[in-house]
Amino acid sequence: MAYKISDDCIGCGVCASGCPVEAISEGTPYVIDESVCIDCGACAANCPVGAPAEA
Numbered sequence: 001m002a003y004k005i006s007d008d009c010i011g012c013g014v015c016a017s018g019c020p021v022e023a024i025s026e027g028t029p030y031v032i033d034e035s036v037c038i039d040c041g042a043c044a045a046n047c048p049v050g051a052p053a054e055a
């Protein structure tokens, strides 16, 4: 399991800054590397628009 970022992403970068394993890369939308994500949920908790969700 890993989190994925939906097209609701507004590109604010908060999730990337808060990811403990630096799994999130800048993009439109931002992208989570599933092989690096440890499923901690921080990105979902921090995102202002609820774009990251468990895939």
Ligand code: SF4
Pocket: 005, 008, 009, 010, 011, 012, 013, 014, 015, 016, 029, 030, 046, 047, 048, 049, 050, 051, 052
């Ligand atoms: Fe996109 Fe949410 Fe990450 Fe901001 S915190 S870049 S809106 S997924």
Ligand code: SF4
Pocket: 003, 015, 018, 019, 020, 021, 022, 023, 024, 032, 036, 037, 038, 039, 040, 041, 042, 043, 044, 052
């Ligand atoms: Fe990073 Fe945690 Fe989000 Fe995975 S769930 S991308 S480890 S903040």
